[in-house]
Structure formats: C-alpha cells, structure tokens
Amino acid sequence: MLFFTDDSDIFLIYVQLTVIVLAENSMSLPAITLWSDSRFFSPYVFSVFVALKEKGLAFTLKTIDLESGKNAMPGWEGYYLTRRVPVLEYEGFRLSESSAIDEYLEEVFAPPVWARLYPYDINKRALARQIQAWLRSDLAVIREERPTSVVFGGEKKTALSDNGRMAAEKLITTAQKLLPQGQINLFGEWSIADTDLAVMLNRLILNGDEVPERLKEYAAFQWQRSSVQLWLKLSV
Numbered sequence: 001m002l003f004f005t006d007d008s009d010i011f012l013i014y015v016q017l018t019v020i021v022l023a024e025n026s027m028s029l030p031a032i033t034l035w036s037d038s039r040f041f042s043p044y045v046f047s048v049f050v051a052l053k054e055k056g057l058a059f060t061l062k063t064i065d066l067e068s069g070k071n072a073m074p075g076w077e078g079y080y081l082t083r084r085v086p087v088l089e090y091e092g093f094r095l096s097e098s099s100a101i102d103e104y105l106e107e108v109f110a111p112p113v114w115a116r117l118y119p120y121d122i123n124k125r126a127l128a129r130q131i132q133a134w135l136r137s138d139l140a141v142i143r144e145e146r147p148t149s150v151v152f153g154g155e156k157k158t159a160l161s162d163n164g165r166m167a168a169e170k171l172i173t174t175a176q177k178l179l180p181q182g183q184i185n186l187f188g189e190w191s192i193a194d195t196d197l198a199v200m201l202n203r204l205i206l207n208g209d210e211v212p213e214r215l216k217e218y219a220a221f222q223w224q225r226s227s228v229q230l231w232l233k234l235s236v
C-alpha cells in the first residue's frame with residue numbers, strides 16, 4: 001500500500017514514471033526513415049517532417065531526385081506504393097500519402113506520452129482531417145500557379161489567372177471563417193492542419209499576392225515553429 005503525504009509526492013512519482021516511460025521509448029525506438037524530394041520543396045514531405053519533429057522523434061532523412069524520374073523506377077523503396085514522396089519506413093513497414101502518415105504517427109506515437117498532432121476533441125479532430133483532405137484535393141490552380149518553389153525557394157510568379165483568383169478568394173474566405181479575428185491556431189492549440197493551411201496561404205503571401213493582414217499574421221506565426229524552421233534550413 002502506498003501513502004502520499006501531499007500533492008508534491010504524487011507529482012514526483014508522476015515525473016519519475018514519465019521519465020521511465022520516455023527513457024524506455026527512446027531506448028527501444030526502431031529506426032524511422034523519411035523519404036523526401038531532393039530539393040525539399042514537397043509540401044507533403046514537409047507535413048510529415050514537421051509531424052516527426054513535433055513528436056520529438058529521431059529519424060533518417062533520405063532523398064530521391066524526382067526530376068530524374070528515379071521515383072518511378074523499380075528499386076526505389078516507394079515504387080510499389082505510390083511512386084511519390086513522402087514515404088515513411090518504420091519497423092519494416094512502408095507508408096505513402098502524407099496525411100495517412102501523419103495520422104499513423106499520431107496512433108503509433110500517441111498522446112499524451114508523445115506530443116499531440118491532432119486536436120483532443122473528436123469534432124475538432126475530424127475538422128483537422130477535413131482541412132488536410134481539402135487542401136490536398138481542392139485549390140489545384142493555386143498549387144499550379146503558386147508552386148512551393150515560391151514558398152521554399154523564394155521564386156516569384158506572374159499574376160494569377162482568373163481561375164487562380166477565384167481559388168485564392170475561396171481559400172481566403174474559408175481560412176477567415178476557420179480563423180476568427182485574433183485566433184492564432186485553428187483549434188486553440190497547434191495542430192498539423194495549421195502547418196498545412198499555412199503552406200497554402202504562404203503560396204500567395206510569399207509571392208506578394210493580396211491576402212488579408214490577419215491571415216498573413218497567422219501564417220507568419222505558424223512559420224516561427226522550430227519544426228518549420230528546421231525544414232526551411234534544408235530547402236535553401
């Protein structure tokens with residue numbers, strides 16, 4: 001039977017147990033590999049890179065030159081998946097598609113032991129997944145006219161087409177609805193959907209396109225995270 005004299009005893013035991021759990025986790029961690037494009041321009045690899053960094057996981061970063069087409073040749077680890085990056089390798093298991101990988105990492109390295117990527121609340125969690133899926137399936141014209149060479153490579157593109165302007169208006173209106181004035185994260189605290197949304201907004205912002213000030217502040221705030229800054233060091 002255990003006796004606690006006061007709250008500080010309970011706190012101490014909690015801290016000791018946490019240290020043991022973290023120590024066991026780090027000792028028994030099998031190798032994780034993340035495959036990236038060699039220019040570090042992929043917004044999808046970026047999402048997984050940020051997820052791994054936010055979780056505090058050690059991993060090996062390997063690259064494949066997409067321009068040479070090596071990703072479409074048998075022999076590359078991702079060939080029998082989607083032939084695209086990102087690919088995550090963990091304990092002999094390989095997975096493609098960035099949001100599937102983000103969700104996998106959240107389940108394997110689950111909160112509260114590991115840092116949280118998705119909101120705690122079930123509805124907010126569903127919304128975070130909705131936003132991730134939307135950003136990957138819609139707004140194709142923004143992706144085309146404002147590629148991530150603008151975001152990660154400092155390129156500047158010419159004015160948006162009519163379709164581009166319509167897509168930008170849709171993105172801005174939706175983002176404003178999702179982010180009421182003064183809100184710096186989508187769901188009260190950071191989630192991986194914030195990083196994905198900031199990339200999409202930065203396609204416009206970093207090109208110099210017109211974007212409301214409050215969305216610029218949101219994107220700049222998201223860009224300050226150390227997980228993001230570590231990626232930006234790779235892509236210069």
Ligand SMILES: N[C@@H](CCC(=O)N[C@@H](CS)C(=O)NCC(=O)O)C(=O)O
Nearest residue numbers: 042043044066084085086097098099
């Ligand atoms: N929906 C995928 C998109 C992945 C994707 O489009 N990857 C690009 C790089 S950004 C790629 O590997 N392209 C090479 C190709 O399709 O051959 C995800 O979220 O991971």
